[in-house]
Amino acid sequence: MKIIKVGNLLTKHYDEHVIVFDPNTGQTHCLDSNVNEVLNHLPTNKPYQSSQLKQFFMQDCANDEKTMLNDYIQDMIDNLLQLKLIRAYSL
Amino acid sequence: MSTKTTLNSLNAYEISQQLRNDGLVVAVGPFVFCIKSSLASIANNVQRIYGDFQLLSHHDLIDFYVSIKKPKGLRRFIKPQINFYCDDYSPFLPLPASQAFPLLEWGMNWCIAQHAHHxxxxxxxxxxxxxxxxxxxxxxxxxxxxxxxxxxxxxxxxxxxxxxxxxxxxxxxxxxxxxxxxxxxxxxxxxxxxxxxxxxxxxxxxxxxxxxxxxxxxxxxxxxxxxxxxxxxxxxxxxxxxxxxxxxxxxxxxxxxxxxxxxxxxxxxxxxxxxxxxxxxxxxxxxxxxxxxxxxxxxxxxxxx
Amino acid sequence: MHTSLLIQVLQEPTIIKRFTAKDWNLLLRQASSAKMLARLAYSFKADNLTDFIPNKILNHVNAEQVKVAHLHTQVRQEVEALNQLFNKLAIKAIYLKGTAYLLANLPLAQGRFFSDIDILLNQDEIAKVEVALKCQGWKSQKTDDHDQAYYRNYMHEIPPMQHIMRGTVIDIHHNILPVCNDNTIDINLLTADALKLDDSSLQSTVLSPAAMFLHSAIHLFHEGELEQGLRGLSDLDILLGYFEESETNFSQQLIHLAEQINQQQSLFYAWRYLAKILNRKLSKTAQAFVDNYQEQTSNLATIDFIYTNLFTAHHSTTTSWRFTLAAQLAYWRGHLLRMPLRLLIPHLLKKSWLQLTELTKKEPITMNKVNALDPRFHQIDEEK
Missing domain, CATH: 3.40.50 (Rossmann fold)
Structure with missing residues (x-):
């Protein structure tokens, strides 16, 4: 699946959380810093393969960690999709 | 100290006359309200509680025209009720007449909450x-x-x-x-x-x-x-x-x-x-x-x- | 007659340079009640008059613009979800009125408040859409059997649907005038040149400029309740100004389309009252059409009486006997235009009976009510 981050997000960083304001929906979200790291890695101008995203975060992991991390990142992606901070890209 | 005119400069009769006629113009922090009502309980409470507030006139800029009125029609004879109006618009359901002053206070809060987006x-x-x-x-x-x-x-x-x-x-x-x-x-x-x-x-x-x-x-x-x-x-x-x-x-x-x-x-x-x-x-x-x-x-x- | 200050300002915005505090107070009240405060801000800006507005008034004006911007964000969200649904069902939907102005990015949208999302669909696809919408949390607003039957049998739209969580209201139309009207419009002629927008990911469809203007005019001059009438006329004013620049021979386009759908009268009224009330200069083509049509019109005195009195701020500072009479005439006229007399009388009787028996106050539905944050609401519940 290809995903793309929505544009013009405003963020405010605190210790373990990031507050994100999305002017497109008018919603404000309080995200875990990890989620924000995933979000930060995505560009807004071009679609990105979700598998590529997972690989980036799993590159230095042991195999048994990988399955867990894979699920974890997938959860984050689903979460971000639901919040409309990223969109599934289709032609 | 400030030399501003306050509501204390008016006696009870003058306050109730202004409320009854063109409206009493009063500064409430950064806002100016014009308050109108012919109800005695409004006049009473306003005099008792707003005495130190600055008195203004219709020649000043006014943010909100508010009033407490009895509704028209048959209902007012059955059970006395009152309505709050922000200009011509009444945002709330009517309340028993005894709650006129609390309703005015809520209504003034409503005006600020609805309009003061600066x-x-x-x-x-x-x-x-x-x-x-x-x-x-x-x-x-x-x-x-x-x-x-x-x-x-x-x-x-x-x-x-x-x-x-x-x-x-x-x-x-x-x-x-x-x-x-x-x-x-x-x-x-x-x-x-x-x-x-x-x-x-x-x-x-x-x-x-x-x-x-x-x-x-x-x-x-x-x-x-x-x-x-x-x-x-x-x-x-x-x-x-x-x-x-x-x-x-x-x-x-x-x-x-x-x-x-x-x-x-x-x-x-x-x-x-x-x-x-x-x-x-x-x-x-x-x-x-x-x-x-x-x-x-x-x-x-x-x-x- | 007490000419409203709001109209004087719309006709000649520069008069605000000489305004006293009293003038500003009156203008603020009239413009707020006509829901035209953001609109005024727009024309003050266009005329470089913003510096003449006192700060206190400017705060109100800006607040209105903030609300309009918020509404636009909400509407765009709804449209995105609706378009996904229409795509899935392979249905062509056309957005009308406020939503269309916003999506087409017309300058008119900038200062315009509206409460419903209006959509035009093919009549035979409505049932399908209605079911799909209900699955997504939209609920029919009119639950009363008479109202339901009235809408479905005689009107050009189905009862408005409201989202149970978000409170947004959508109005689904299959025509732009009631189907029982003798002068039913061939909707295909109006939608023939509909435009697919490509400015964003939304990909919505709206009417062509001429159809958009004409629809707005038909709507305004068939309306029985003209509380927002002045705003409707001012909408036409801004639309006309914009399309005369962007389109070639816009007046001719309008005349052609009006003849096709047999709505010359609405076009005539639009031009006549834009000139009469808002001082708009008409093109030669438009003026010739107006002069020609005027000669064939018999009851113009009554119509003039209605509209010159009703296109004003509907506010306690502008009422007069003329206004009240004009309002009653317009109400009856609006209903007469919508349905033949044999249907109208039973409908009005039934309607007034239902209103009499109903003791609760009907609250108008607006999109951004701060229900939960209503200060009064908190005060009442506050214990201790």
Missing amino acids: HLLLHSAVLEKNGKSVILPAQSGSGKSTLCALLALNGWRLLSDEMALIDLKSNQLHALARPISLKNESINIIQQQNCETIFGEIVDDTNKGTISHLKPSKVSVQQVENTVAPYAIVFPKYQAKQPIQVNATDKATAFMGVIENSFNYSILAEAGFKAVSQLIDSTQCHTLTYSSTEEVLAFFEELAH
Whole structure:
């Protein structure tokens, strides 16, 4: 699946959380810093393969960690999709 | 001291005539209201509680034209009721005539909450001592108004018991110094305080008990134009028989807490986000649970030092 | 007659340079009640007059613009979800009125408040859409059997649907005038040149400029309740000004389309009252059409009476006996235009009976009510 981050997000960083304001929906979200790291890695101008995203975060992991991390990142992606901070890209 | 004309310069008859005719024009913090009503209870309460407020005229700019009227038609003979109007528009269902003054107070809050989007508006009490301001954002049932009244009677300047106004340009807090609305046993608690208090009429609300309004101190009203920088945000919660407990709130939680208590955060969009970010950056944030008056006053005393 | 200050300002915005505090107070009240405060701000800005507005008034004006911007964000969200649904069902939907102005990015949208999202669909696809919408949390607003039957049998739309969580209201139309009207419009002629927008990911469809203007005019001059009438006329004013620049020979396009759908009268009224009330200069083509049509019109005195009195701020500072009479005439006229007399009388009787028996106050539905944050609401519940 290809995903793309929505544009013009405003963020405010605190210790373990990031507050994100999305002017497109008018919603404000309080995200875990990890989620924000995933979000930060995505560009807004071009679609990105979700598998590529997972690989980036799993590159230095042991195999048994990988399955867990894979699920974890997938959860984050689903979460971000639901919040409309990223969109599934289709032609 | 200021040489402004106040409502005290009018006698009871003059006040009721102005209310009855073109409307009484009064400055309430940064806003100007024109209040109209032919009800005696409105005239009574206004005279009793708004005496120190600045009197203006129809030659000044006016923000809100508000009135309390009896509805037309047959209903007024069956069960006397009253309506609040903001200009020609009535946003609420009618209430029993005995609640005219509380309805006026709610209506004036409504006007500000609906229109003053050059401020970030929080459902919150705001007080100041030694130049240090505290914002007490809270939902209903937290005891916010009682706490606010206690502080106001113990040397704190009242900015507002119901609404924090944070200027989007200057990030400063504006004051309203409106009367503090109290219910049921809160009225007794405040009356038992060892100081002079002036209340409006005590109104029986058949469903919820009694309600009355505490007159703001003269000093608070005279200083209503002094803005102050936000210093602390305290999320208060009254919990019977519990010792006082104060915890520092992490900033992200405080951010979301402020949003939850805002009247217009979502309408303000980006400007709202920026205002809350700035507010959180510039304040210390705490959660507070308390039951004892002495303990809670001591906590705030220390905060102001 | 007491000419409203609002109209004087719309005709000649520069008069605000000489305004006293009293004038500003009156203008603020009239413009707020006509929901035209943001609109005024827009024209003050266009005329470089913003510096003449006192700060206190400017705060109100800006607040209105903040609300409009917020509404636009909400509407865009709804449209995105609706378009996904229409795509899935392979249905062509055309957005009308306020939503269309916003999506087409017309300058008119900038200062315009509206409460419903209006959509035009093919009549035979409505049932399908209605079911799909209900699955997504939209609920029919009129639950009363008479109202339901009235809408479904005689009207050009189905009862409005409201989202149970978000409170947004959508109005689904299959025509732009009631189907029982003798002068039913062939909707295909109006939608023939509909435009697919490509400015964003939304990909919505709206009417062509001429159809958009004409629809707005038909709507305004068939309306029985003209509380927002002045705003409707001012909408036409801004639309006309914009399309005369962007389109070639816009007047001729309008005349051609009006003849096709047999709505010359609405076009005539639009041009006539834009000139009469808002001082708009008409093109030569438009003026010739107006002069020609005027000669064939018999009851113009009554119509003039109605509209010159009703296109004003509907505010306690502008009422007069003329206004009240004009309002009654317009109400009857609006209904007469919508349905033949044999259907109208039973409908009005039934309607007034239902209103009499209903004791609760009907609250108008607006999109951004701060229900939960209503200060009064908190005060009542506040214990201790």
